[in-house]
Amino acid sequence: MDRTILFYSLCILGIVGLLSVPTARSLLLGLDTSAQKESGRTEIVLAGWGNTQEVAMLNQLMADFEAGNPDIKVKFIHIQQNFNTVLLTMMAGGRSPDIFYVAPVTLGNMLSKGVLLDLEPYLEKSQLVGVEDFFPQTVEPYRWDGKRFGQGPIYGLCKDWSPDFLIFYNKNLFDEADIPHPDGSWTREEFVDIAQRLTKRDEQGRVMQFGVYNNANPEQWIWQSGGRIFSADRRHVLLESPEVIEALQFAADLSTRWHVAPGYAEQAQSPVNVMFETGRVAMCFYGQWFVPQFRKNIKSFAWGVTTPPRHKVDIYLSGGMVGYGIYAHTKHPQEAWRFMEYLVGPQGQEAIAEIGWNIPGRRETAYSPIFVENPNLDAEITQTFLKAAERTELFHRSPYINPAEYNLLFNPEWELVMLGEKSVPEALADAARKINQAIRDNMALQKTEVDG
């Protein structure tokens, strides 16, 4: 008796289970298509992230756009965390947004999956937007011909960007230690010396105040040393090159040799910005986009911005640029482009300049009074950023390995360096071996033609 009931119950459950999958799927998809054609307007979905200010600005822009384009309805999907993973999962599930934020760091991965629309044909016809309107550095990473960046079709346009690793310094702590405010002409040696004088310990030897928090992306140090992480065709990492070893040795030494930056254990304490805001670290690295937050949060001391210490190559790096791209398989490419054109055109860019936040991608807008004299920003600091921007390059990764995978392979090796359990050259050699293997595996999976 008991067993029979159990058996039949399980059978029924099994059948319901098998039936429910296609039913649920058709239900969901059915709902989806009915939403697309609501009242004869085409719905365009934009996915992105951003703080409340940016979302408010977007809502305003969307309303303005809809007023001028009554046949299009735009909707914003806010994905604050794990954007890339969520987006790729949405695409895999057949529910991709039409327009989405594309950052150079994740661009390569998007290209390899063929999910980005070539914008060249649309740009050729556009009255509103031309590639030449933008800072040329911001255009280069969006061009990819299948072998090299900087040439071929264009897959995105910049929303905003900034040199992301300029030094924010606490003027009061410099004054207390009797150190003149930096003007950006310092060398790495002078920088370490100053950081040492700004590092304070208690009687037990615990660091109460760090000279610097090295939250600069390693790329900043590497490009300044004349190195690159990826080969030009993005099919190898060059982590074993002398330039990369020199740069990362310097980065490691800040923590493990000179002890002027938090080590592995100390990094757990607080986010960098909180440590800076509370005067527990004298210098840290950020982009223009952090200025409003520090202006709001820091009341007890004066602070300034300068460029990182000079080294072999006079260059600054940007990693946090954000732009827009269009989904390659969107059902409404024309409508999506019209909205994107509006977003990267003068009106959309002026709206970004008006928030007083990151540097707009359109050069003219970036140098316009709306941005340069923005009351939310500090005019002097904005000038420092704009000046550095002219010497700033964007680092971008490889189509054959996504940043998350790269980090999964690189970080454990780097953690051993930071714990003092492995030398920099050894760790980089091991990381290079693993990452190059992963690239080969991925290329085999993507069936990339390997030439030569």
Add this chain to the structure above:
Amino acid sequence: MKLNLREHIEGYLFISPWILGMVLFALGPILASFGLAFTRWNLFTEPEYVGWANFQKLAHDPLFYKSVFNTIYYTIFAVPLGLVLALGLAMLVNHRLRGVNFFRTAFFLPNVVAGIAMLLLWKWLFDPNFGLINLFLDWTGLMAALEWISIGRPQWISSRAGAMPGLVFMSIWGLGGSMMIFLAGLQNIPRELIEAAELDGAGPWKRFRYVTVPLLTPTIFFLTMVGVIGSLQVFNQAYVMTQGGPAHATLFYVLYLFQTAFERFQMGYACAMALVLFIITLIVSLIQLAMGKKWVHYQ
């Protein structure tokens, strides 16, 4: 002990919300993942059938072994420790004392604190220099003792050696749930039995060993099963606090599976890992069930 038809129907009705949710939302993906385990799939291209290749790759993957080792290490220490402490706490709050409800609530409270916020808090507690745990060791002089036996200052989750013990230690935080179940089990024990044992001259230890524990074996059995299955799937701690680091010291099985699926987008390989975990869990549970017949006493 035989259930009639009515009790069967009632039983299934009570668990029907769970069953419906499981069938509607989880069963399809679960079945699909069994099939995908035999494919190579990056979520975008069509899945490509590769036979047993994923499992062969798994057999040569050092991180697979590392994550299995870490997960078993955690299970072996966290589950028994949790059981013993939860039982101890349950016995403490099983007394009819004034204010006992306050303590029951206090011990259970950590279970209702939101998971991620709690984990970030623990990250602070573990800070080697300024965390409360090490400061407590400093104040009580225990740190000096640790240094004297040349263990040195525990670096907790900031070191390879300390990360696992740290996470095991942290697992104690959530034992309020087990405590409540033990408490229910303790209150189910008929007072007559304890009193009879007392009259027969059994001291507190003998009463505990020969009356309480045997009658609690169904509870202990249930908590062990659930605890082991839960430990095999441990994820949040490592994902939020350590990202599996430093240098894979806290790379748990499910964390590795998640990274493989959603950060490296090797969905087929991850499904193979899920299938292996399913089989491991099944085997461990069957062994426990078989062994349970020997030591669990149902009234």
